[in-house]
Amino acid sequence: MAIRAGIMGATGYSALELLRYLLRHPEVEIAVLTSRQEGNPHIAAVHPSLAGRLDLCCENLEPEAVAARCDVVFCCLPHGVTAQVVPRLLEAGARVVDLSADFRLKNAEVYRQWYGKEHQAPQLLPQAVYGLPELYREPIRSTRLVANPGCYPTSAILALAPLLKRGAIRPEGIIVDSKSGVSGAGRQPKLTTLYPECNESVSAYNVGRHRHTPEIEQVLSEAAGGAVEVVFTPHLIPMDRGILSTVYAQPQGQASEEELLELLREFYRPHPFVRVVEHLPATKDTAGTNFCDLTVRVVRGRVLGISCLDNLGKGAAGAAVQNMNLMFGLEETTALL
Amino acid sequence: MAIRAGIMGATGYSALELLRYLLRHPEVEIAVLTSRQEGNPHIAAVHPSLAGRLDLCCENLEPEAVAARCDVVFCCLPHGVTAQVVPRLLEAGARVVDLSADFRLKNAEVYRQWYGKEHQAPQLLPQAVYGLPELYREPIRSTRLVANPGCYPTSAILALAPLLKRGAIRPEGIIVDSKSGVSGAGRQPKLTTLYPECNESVSAYNVGRHRHTPEIEQVLSEAAGGAVEVVFTPHLIPMDRGILSTVYAQPQGQASEEELLELLREFYRPHPFVRVVEHLPATKDTAGTNFCDLTVRVVRGRVLGISCLDNLGKGAAGAAVQNMNLMFGLEETTALL
């Protein structure tokens, strides 16, 4: 019996990438797609690359109607909206992998500060599991609600969490300088992501106030066993997909570069999608995959980590499928290699 | 006494390129900028690259108010709107270089067919001069209304008009296959020109119904002294600026490749901005300039022309300044080299 999967909000880039993965998944049947676009457009009209691959229309459905036809629902809806939808999906019996930010933060007050609105389902926050299998694989296996991580947080956390957990770096003064492709900004037309605006250009944006900041800090604090604050600076890069995060931290103790590499290798040995490499990785090496490539250097007494991933892969849709695999007791890598 | 210049519709890419040229022009003072954006934004807020270069705000003004402060007005308004504005500018005493399509077609009925609306100022069509100095330099010198050519037409016409004029190619069966950068589609956010949609992709658009078709045909027919029909296929290329047109025609007579090259060289000798080259030109060679690079080949009995230009340069703002120079009796190349 195939797992019946639905996608709510099927018109964006993460949803398209999800569909690419799910079409290859031997245990999944894509059962429902939703969108609020008028006229129930065929999915191939929305995403022409799916012509001949999937014969489904995007319906404008209530969560209960979706849940009735699905075992698992991937939520690709805007934050705020999502918190209203997810309780209804869960109550109606579906499991949920939520790609929005609504269930990532444990503290509804922090949510309010950063997202500027009251959380609509704070009662679910305790049971939502942060969907980073490299840190939370066991809880993911048994939850019915996974909060799929943000793309920037995944890149930052995978580089820093092991070093904090093992006490190799100090928890204060951490800098995360991230470079992201444009697909991370979504598929809504706006001036900043119009081709002639962002092509042939680099810029920083949302400096000091990007909403992924509290998410990074929450997970790193948990890893460190104490408060971690980061300076997080996202930059927009003229490419479709890919995130490279360069992280800077102060060492704690005297570990050499080789020892830090070995620490990372040992930490990620049981995890098939993090590749600790000796060379300096490029985002292109991970494009279209669920891998995160990672290395570490010691420069002038500072620890410098570099991580690369595909913001639509390990940073979104790939991770979502990885989480689904775990939730349903499947091999973690199914459809992802 | 400086020429006082105004730009109506100062927020787009052509207007920005115009400003770059005009800021270098020794005889011009930029006097007025207009836009319908609320709050009279400073031009450097609209175009950050102009910070410190020009201390003007975009005003929401009537044409008469603009004309009162200008000797020449560059109209960068949408077609349709323009035809209503230009008569008022002319009556108020300004000369006009219009970058819209409204005064390019001589026949108001053809305009109606292709633009889907009645022309609002057909009485001005006889006096408007098509702003291609390589064909109409003398009339441009003495007109008060120049219809600045479209970017595609300029590239197609410069490649084909001399060959038609001299009878080297036949007037029927001409194909114009054009490749354009994305800035040609304007600065209004829309899905088709969103970065992740058009990056890493090529596609044709408006096949058989692009509005530059009648403009190309009108000017080529005049050059040929008889009706010319073209198949015109525009393609969107993932780059900011540049148009390359590959044109295919049937020879008339037995001219060799070298003779055709010489025909072009001789035709363009008095024209400083068309460079007839022997190599295969690249759009990059003309980026940021007012040049059109041009060559011709004979392949299997077919004449093949290739022309390159910057759609914002010779395809829009550069040509506009070239036209203004001619209208005001200045050296044609002023501010353009």
Added chain:
Amino acid sequence: MAIRAGIMGATGYSALELLRYLLRHPEVEIAVLTSRQEGNPHIAAVHPSLAGRLDLCCENLEPEAVAARCDVVFCCLPHGVTAQVVPRLLEAGARVVDLSADFRLKNAEVYRQWYGKEHQAPQLLPQAVYGLPELYREPIRSTRLVANPGCYPTSAILALAPLLKRGAIRPEGIIVDSKSGVSGAGRQPKLTTLYPECNESVSAYNVGRHRHTPEIEQVLSEAAGGAVEVVFTPHLIPMDRGILSTVYAQPQGQASEEELLELLREFYRPHPFVRVVEHLPATKDTAGTNFCDLTVRVVRGRVLGISCLDNLGKGAAGAAVQNMNLMFGLEETTALL
């Protein structure tokens, strides 16, 4: 028992794409990789994206040594070299899918004219099958030597062959205007494909003398049942991968656009990798896939076809796997969806 596959010349882009497909292929074991690079580099040192995916080194081996360990060999060697290697692979018992040009042309004299050297294995030309399953599926099933088509020819032939076969267009005066991403030019560093040279630029190259011309003409002539000549103009586009070919032909008879579309739909119904679409396709819709998206228009009495594919997918590695599937009696789509 898995099919043991080898790749000779494993360091280029086509080989990397082949490896991506083969790693997903349930019936294939990648057995041998060759390269003439010194020191037998690990494949992940050559292609970092394969880190952790494939633990093989590139060996410098004689064809017989390769054949001894393989059931099928994919040849990604330069033309000229290939013609010397393939006879030895066949004699040693391997089947061969050759991605070079050496066995595509049926006539050794035509080869000599276009490639400037004598063919080194003309005796094999009669038995080599042109690897376009949409035209030659049955012969591919039973041959031991497939000449995998060039990327441009595939895009041109798929658009034109059905129209010629059914007599809908005339065999003379055909124009193929093609636009290709840069990966088609290979992985050898050279000035023309250096990033700052070809980025933000379009240019035509090898006009009138590109070596894919006789290949296109040979296959189209076979389809038309008589000599077909084409004017073929390749252009370099600033993107990694993708080919869009715009083809122009004169109609024969009175078929409407809708009838031509239906002709194509009917022709390709048994072929899973050609999608006849009504919209204007973009190369991005086929990126990373083995699909060719195709449409047709009638413009001013001319038939205009547009085809899109991934030059490394349907234009090279995808087609190679499709051919291998047929040669080994597997489902044609295995590993390709």
Added chain:
Amino acid sequence: MAIRAGIMGATGYSALELLRYLLRHPEVEIAVLTSRQEGNPHIAAVHPSLAGRLDLCCENLEPEAVAARCDVVFCCLPHGVTAQVVPRLLEAGARVVDLSADFRLKNAEVYRQWYGKEHQAPQLLPQAVYGLPELYREPIRSTRLVANPGCYPTSAILALAPLLKRGAIRPEGIIVDSKSGVSGAGRQPKLTTLYPECNESVSAYNVGRHRHTPEIEQVLSEAAGGAVEVVFTPHLIPMDRGILSTVYAQPQGQASEEELLELLREFYRPHPFVRVVEHLPATKDTAGTNFCDLTVRVVRGRVLGISCLDNLGKGAAGAAVQNMNLMFGLEETTALL
């Protein structure tokens, strides 16, 4: 009387940009171009964008022969070679703006450590002036040898030097995270800058050992009046030109963001090519110009500076012309606006 200018090493990207600026310079005559390419190629064969602009061939000349025909020589030669050429140019009477690294470091021993060879003209190091007019305008006016700064150092120093000079940040723990377009890597074909390798990808390179590190530290130490060490991480970005440096430092004292902005504004008031802006600048705003756009933020108690420039403009050729203007007593902005 025009200033006669020569360029040694005229085939690269910096030289092309220099030529673009010099062609617009009212006081300069381009007198000599050199290259070691065989056959004295015409400059338009090397740089097709110069067709019709400059009728000079690249000659293979000794420094004395160059100096005999020039008042100023721009050296665009590789480091190492340059140190041998410059003494001969100076002795023969020319003034020199050197775009290589050979005369930037004051200490020949530091040069030996970072460049791996003995300096060939250490006797000139005391008289060479670091060509950053924002810090060394008066010495530039009176020297005969300017060491034009590296592109990364200019971006880092302009952001940090004023803050160090005024004691607003601490001299230790400074991080410079830089993002550069590909033209900075030069015009020699190599795998790392081949289009399909670096397009659609970001990577860090030369981490902890980029040769611009000691140059940054030397100038910042002079500004701080004490040793400054930086962690400098360059990244390669898929665009032609532009550098954005994000710098992180610890505050010294309690200056607010607004006070730091005012400090920068006040510092750069006399300097026409540094624009202190309130928004987050993009490299595109400075493309093709000699401007550096700069801002500062305070994030979680850390001072964060962001600077943008064109690596071929203010990072190379623009700065070289600015320096030449100062050396010859011309208006600093001539040909640069």
